[in-house]
Amino acid sequence: xxxxxxxxxxxxxxxxxxxxxxxxxxxxxxxxxxxxxxxxxxxxxxxxxxxxxxxxxxxxxxxxxxxxxxxxxxxxxxxxxxxxxxxxxxxxxxxxxxxxxxxxxxxxxxxxxxxxxxxxxxxxxxxxxxxxxxxxxxxxxxxxxxxxxxxxxxxxxxxxxxxxxxxxxxxxxxxxxxxxxxxxxxxxxxxxxx
Numbered sequence: 001x002x003x004x005x006x007x008x009x010x011x012x013x014x015x016x017x018x019x020x021x022x023x024x025x026x027x028x029x030x031x032x033x034x035x036x037x038x039x040x041x042x043x044x045x046x047x048x049x050x051x052x053x054x055x056x057x058x059x060x061x062x063x064x065x066x067x068x069x070x071x072x073x074x075x076x077x078x079x080x081x082x083x084x085x086x087x088x089x090x091x092x093x094x095x096x097x098x099x100x101x102x103x104x105x106x107x108x109x110x111x112x113x114x115x116x117x118x119x120x121x122x123x124x125x126x127x128x129x130x131x132x133x134x135x136x137x138x139x140x141x142x143x144x145x146x147x148x149x150x151x152x153x154x155x156x157x158x159x160x161x162x163x164x165x166x167x168x169x170x171x172x173x174x175x176x177x178x179x180x181x182x183x184x185x186x187x188x189x190x191x192x193x194x
Contacts, residue, residue, distance in 0.1 A: 003109045004116030005178035009185050010101045016189040017093050022086060024192040029093040032100035041099035049095060053088050060084035107139050112170050 013028055020028065032038055046053075058076075066079030076084070105113060111132050118128035 001181065002116060002172050002174050002178040003105055003113035004174070005182050006101065006105060007110070007113035007117060008182055010097060012182070012186050012189055013097045014094065016193050017090055017097070019193045020093075021193075022089055025089050025093045027192050028189075029096040032093075032097040035100040035104050037103035038096070038100040041103050042096045045095040045099050046092065049091070053091060056091065057084040057088050060087050107136075108170065110139075111136055112172065115171065116174065 013032070017025060017028060033042065061076035061080040061084040064077055064080030064083050066077035068077055069075035069081065102110070114135060115128055115132050118126060118131060122128065
């Protein structure tokens with residue numbers, strides 16, 4: 001399957017997640033976990049986002065008006081807890097589908113996907129080469145983020161800015177089955193949302 005089609009399917013999932021009921025979110029996340037290697041990446045993403053999830057839950061649970069839990073003034077509201085659970089579940093589904101995307105494509109595949117999607121926009125003055133190279137540089141920088149206390153070593157090992165490099169992309173041609181699969185999965189996602 002074309003990497004661009006996979007990226008567009010992921011974007012379809014992102015739209016569906018925003019409108020899906022909790023059962024639909026579980027279906028989307030479960031399907032994403034079927035991708036080979038998604039479990040490990042998803043677990044890593046969830047571990048990194050644990051404080052974000054807790055903070056999100058607390059903010060929504062305590063700032064939504066409604067009836068207080070167990071009629072306690074310090075407790076969150078029932079409505080707030082329901083909304084907080086839904087927001088946390090949406091974020092979990094987003095992280096799981098993102099893990100599936102990266103497990104399927106990897107860094108090089110994501111660059112090829114962006115290239116495949118953005119090339120038609122050249123007619124409007126968009127330069128896909130610049131965007132893809134910038135993405136590659138950012139992803140390389142994120143991949144080599146220093147651990148605690150290693151900033152000095154990282155800054156000393158940075159290459160000179162005037163050094164040139166070569167970036168290669170594996171270009172895949174779009175096929176009719178890529179479009180058909182995107183449309184089919186889009187229709188299935190509409191079924192999950194409804």
